[in-house]
Amino acid sequence: MSDPRAEARLRIRALLVDIFGGDRFVSGVPDTASLREAGVPSTALVSLLVAMEDAFGFEWDDEVRPEVLRTIDSLAGHVVETGAVGTAGGR
Amino acid sequence: MAAEPRPPAGVAPEPVIEWHPVPWPHGPAQQSAAGRHAAAAALSSAGSAERTVPRDPHGRPCFPRGFPGSISHTAHLAVAVVVPGAEAVGADIESAAVTARMAAFVLGERERRTLLPPAGEYSPRELFAAKEAAYKAMNGAGTPGEFLFWRIGLSRSGGTLTASYRGVRVPLWIHSEAGHAFAVAIRR
Numbered sequence: 001m002s003d004p005r006a007e008a009r010l011r012i013r014a015l016l017v018d019i020f021g022g023d024r025f026v027s028g029v030p031d032t033a034s035l036r037e038a039g040v041p042s043t044a045l046v047s048l049l050v051a052m053e054d055a056f057g058f059e060w061d062d063e064v065r066p067e068v069l070r071t072i073d074s075l076a077g078h079v080v081e082t083g084a085v086g087t088a089g090g091r
Numbered sequence: 092m093a094a095e096p097r098p099p100a101g102v103a104p105e106p107v108i109e110w111h112p113v114p115w116p117h118g119p120a121q122q123s124a125a126g127r128h129a130a131a132a133a134l135s136s137a138g139s140a141e142r143t144v145p146r147d148p149h150g151r152p153c154f155p156r157g158f159p160g161s162i163s164h165t166a167h168l169a170v171a172v173v174v175p176g177a178e179a180v181g182a183d184i185e186s187a188a189v190t191a192r193m194a195a196f197v198l199g200e201r202e203r204r205t206l207l208p209p210a211g212e213y214s215p216r217e218l219f220a221a222k223e224a225a226y227k228a229m230n231g232a233g234t235p236g237e238f239l240f241w242r243i244g245l246s247r248s249g250g251t252l253t254a255s256y257r258g259v260r261v262p263l264w265i266h267s268e269a270g271h272a273f274a275v276a277i278r279r
Contacts, residue, residue: 025118037150039119041165042223042240043187050192060196066237 004085008056008076011085015051016072019044031073045069056084095168099264102275106180107173109133117166125169126152126162133171134158151230161227165271174277181227181261181276189215197222197241206245206252213252217265220274221245225254228261228276 009031016026029038035045049069053059056079068078079085095110109132113125131142134155141155144162154160160173161182172182194203194215206213213221226240243256245263252263254276261276 034150039122041187043185043189043193043219046193046196046219046241047190050190050196064239066239069239 004080005073005076008079008085009072011055012048012052012072012075012079015048015055016040016044019047019051029072031076032071034070035072036070048075052079056082058082058084095170095269099266099273099275102264102277104174104177104277104279106275106277107133107137107175109136109171111169111171113164113167113169122164122166122169126164126171129169129171130154130160130162130173133160133173137173137175139173139175161224161275163223168271170273172275178278179228180278181224181229181274183220183223183227183274185216185220185223185272186270187216189219191215193219199244202245206247211247213265214267214272216272217267217274218245220272221252221254221263221265221276224274224276225256225261225263228278229254229256229259 013026017023020026029035049060068074109129111125111129111132113122127144130144130152134142137158139155139158144152144154147153152162154173158173158175159177159180160171161180162169162171163182163184164170165184165186168184170182170184172180174180198218202218205211206218207215222240222243222245225243238256243254246253252265254261254263261278263274263276265272265274
């Protein structure tokens with residue numbers, strides 16, 4: 001895939017599908033929708049952040065800005081900024 | 092229907108707590124509706140003439156003036172807490188597992204060492220719920236700036252669990268029962 005951000009979005013969606021045990025809910029969440037407002041519980045959000053560390057091979061900075069964690073797209077943007085797309089551990 | 096945990100003991104001022112089951116298929120829409128039902132019941136029990144809770148542009152519930160409250164839900168159970176006269180209220184109910192990795196993510200080293208067993212008496216799920224409840228109480232009372240709930244610090248002193256963030260301190264009460272951790276934070 002030529003678009004790293006799009007690839008990251010797909011991989012983040014796959015992680016969410018794992019967390020929710022299916023894609024019924026996740027498929028209805030737009031890339032740019034607030035995950036909180038879409039109904040993603042805080043436990044699922046933290047599970048996602050932990051899973052992203054494993055999948056993309058980076059650690060979240062303690063000072064990460066809240067807006068980075070707001071949407072699938074903003075998370076993907078952070079992954080691209082870290083250069084983590086395509087690293088080992090991805091699916 | 093999931094069993095309703097008892098409210099935490101000793102909460103002051105005394106909150107009004109109402110529960111409502113989340114109907115099938117237990118999705119976000121059903122959870123939100125159950126939360127609104129619970130909020131309407133809590134406001135009614137608290138003596139509020141206004142019983143609707145609209146959302147602000149950020150999706151946060153707007154309780155009537157003089158009746159601050161908070162809503163939380165799992166996939167099967169919703170709860171609303173109203174504390175007439177308080178400055179702000181936060182409530183959180185958690186039934187999901189909080190793994191060791193998740194606990195390490197949301198709890199600082201000192202919190203893990205002093206609040207989790209063997210030195211402490213709280214479970215990771217309880218402390219997760221405590222931070223969420225505190226975040227709601229702080230975020231609903233004009234704490235400046237957006238922040239992440241796990242940056243709230245937790246400490247225990249004199250038998251009281253307290254949340255703090257940038258000089259704002261909020262007492263917390265926690266109770267676990269029937270697979271749920273239920274936390275309430277009240278700013279007076």
